[in-house]
Amino acid sequence: MDNVDDGSVITRQGLQCLLDALAQRGYTVVGPTVRDQAIVYEELARTEELPAGWTDEQDGGHYRLKRRSDDALFGYAVGPHSWKRFLHPPKVSLWQATRNGDELRFVPARDEPPRYAFIGVRACELAAIGIQDRVLMGDEYADPHYRSRREQAFLVALNCSEAGGTCFCDSMNTGPDVKEGYDLVLTELLDGDNHLFLIRSGSEEGAEILAELPREPATEAHQAAATAVVEKTRSQMGRSMPQTAIPALLMDNLEHPRWDEVADRCLSCSNCTMVCPTCFCTTVEDTSDLEGVTAERSRRWDSCFTSDFSYIHGGSVRSSTRSRYRQWMTHKLATWVDQFGTSGCVGCGRCITWCPVGIDITEEVRAIHDDVSSRDKE
Numbered sequence: 226m227d228n229v230d231d232g233s234v235i236t237r238q239g240l241q242c243l244l245d246a247l248a249q250r251g252y253t254v255v256g257p258t259v260r261d262q263a264i265v266y267e268e269l270a271r272t273e274e275l276p277a278g279w280t281d282e283q284d285g286g287h288y289r290l291k292r293r294s295d296d297a298l299f300g301y302a303v304g305p306h307s308w309k310r311f312l313h314p315p316k317v318s319l320w321q322a323t324r325n326g327d328e329l330r331f332v333p334a335r336d337e338p339p340r341y342a343f344i345g346v347r348a349c350e351l352a353a354i355g356i357q358d359r360v361l362m363g364d365e366y367a368d369p370h371y372r373s374r375r376e377q378a379f380l381v382a383l384n385c386s387e388a389g390g391t392c393f394c395d396s397m398n399t400g401p402d403v404k405e406g407y408d409l410v411l412t413e414l415l416d417g418d419n420h421l422f423l424i425r426s427g428s429e430e431g432a433e434i435l436a437e438l439p440r441e442p443a444t445e446a447h448q449a450a451a452t453a454v455v456e457k458t459r460s461q462m463g464r465s466m467p468q469t470a471i472p473a474l475l476m477d478n479l480e481h482p483r484w485d486e487v488a489d490r491c492l493s494c495s496n497c498t499m500v501c502p503t504c505f506c507t508t509v510e511d512t513s514d515l516e517g518v519t520a521e522r523s524r525r526w527d528s529c530f531t532s533d534f535s536y537i538h539g540g541s542v543r544s545s546t547r548s549r550y551r552q553w554m555t556h557k558l559a560t561w562v563d564q565f566g567t568s569g570c571v572g573c574g575r576c577i578t579w580c581p582v583g584i585d586i587t588e589e590v591r592a593i594h595d596d597v598s599s600r601d602k603e
Contacts, residue, residue, distance in 0.1 A: 232425045232443035232451075233435065234414075237298070240422055241272045242438050243381070243409075247342040250434075252379055255311060256344030257299070262290055264304040266311070269344075276301060283389040283463070283574065285583025296420065299345050299413050302389025303573050307502035308350055311341055312374045313357060315526045319509070322520040334521075336370055342379040346407065348400030349392075349571040351382055353502035355406055359565050360505055370524075379430065382407035386454045390463035391574030393587055397466055399571045401458040409435060412451040423451045464574060464587045467594050471568075472559035474594055479551065483592050488547035490582045495528035497576035497584075498553065503569050506534065529553050554586060 235243070247254050248270065258267050259276045269275070275298040282289045283302060293300050318334035346354075354375075361371040385394075385401035394400030403410045408431035412423040423443055426432040498504040508527035513520040527534055530549050535542035543549045561569035570586070577585045 232423055232448065233438075233440040234443050234447055235422050235424055235438055235440045237272055237420055237422075239424075239439050240298075240411075243434065244270060244272065244344070246434050246437055247379060251340055252342035253339035254342045254344060257301070257304070259290065263288065264290070264301050266304075266306045266308065266343075272298065275299070280387060281389060283391050283578045285391065285577050285585050286580055287390075287583070288578050295415050297386065297413060297415055299383055299411075300387050302385075302387055302392055303347060303350065303575060305500050305575065305579055307500065307573075307575070308343055308346065308354060309357065309502050309504075311343070312354070312378065313361065313368075313371050313505060317370050317524045319522045319524055321522075324518050336373060338370075338374045338377075340377040340379070341374065342381065344381045345383045345411075346380050347383055347385055347394075347573075348403045349394040349397075349573045350502055351380070351403060351406045352394075352397075352399035352571040353573070354380075356503045356565070356567060356569065356571070357505060359567070360503075363565070380407045380409075382410040382427075384410065384412040384451065384455050385458045386413055388458045388461035388463060389574055389578070391577040391585075392462050392572065393464035393466050393574060394572035395459050395462050395465070396468065396587075397568065397570060397572035402455045407431070412454055414447065414450050414454070416450070421447070423447050464572075464577070464585070466570075466572065466587050467591045469594055471590060472562050474590070474597065475555045475559045478593050478597065479555070481593050481596070483589065483596070484547050484551050486592075487550055487584060487589055488545065490584055491530075491546050491550050492581060493530045493532075493546050493549060494581060495530040496579045496581065498528040498530060499526065500575040500579045501557075502573060502575070503557075503571065504528070508534070529556070554589065557586075558590070 244254055254269055255266055256269050257264050257276055258269055258274050259279055264276050277298050278293050278296045279290055280293045280301045282291055320331055320333050322331045361368040382403040384403050408428040410425050410427060414421045414423060426435045506527045506529055507524050509524050511522050529552050532541045543552055557569040
């Protein structure tokens, strides 16, 4: 891992000092907490609000919280929320219009987002933020709403200590260890009664904040323990993406019968796109009050799984579930590479966990791959 410093060790109280230091700098601190029987991202001020002693059990279409045998604060995989919720919000007001007699006045919506500090950003999630940076800020026409949030964000990353049953970041080269794109990075170390965090800085502001925290220099034993945490997590991946030329595989098999099989199970509910940390599709809607005095135009998340998303005059371009699932998967894993230079998937596994019928993107790729390979051997 590329780091600015050699690492320090802080206690749980030191972690509280970190939250305090960020708040004092004017950041709105957001991190994991337990709500509605899930681990979600919400504003927090105290380490007591973190999900101490909780982990999650995940599989296709299955998510349950359960108690750990220790008091780990970050001993879980990812939940239904991603940081996209804060950087690329589900709904943004674009402008309002007001009528006063014969006068019609248009006023651009004021977008003054808070300065966010995110606590516990996993490697796969950092990769997802990097992808959205490329999509929403990397070209001539940048999204000002995303930019205003992203450029002010402070990222406290986390080396994973727990892989979920649907995680496959290792096979996507996006985790579980954090490599870049952070201001500070933590590794949680638990050894009996000792509860410590190895912490490193990755930016000038991160180094400044780290210098203010009560800390001790990291020893070789701390470094070795942190490495062991990541390697243990790497060995626990619940899924893996087939290691093959996926873009070519999918684009060469657009009429494969597997698309019909997955369409028979897919509900077109759009859960996978809503929980995905990289999907960015939106639509625009207009609303007005009952008196016709005020109106508003807003932007909200949309999904390629809805028939209206590809509607043009005469009907929807993708009218079948088969065509919509194929569009999503081939874009995510194939044509995204043509557009943006990387895969659109980071291996977080959310689309598998939160699919009501447990459709598994790694299984779908493997099914096509294995069928093509077997036919090639005949």
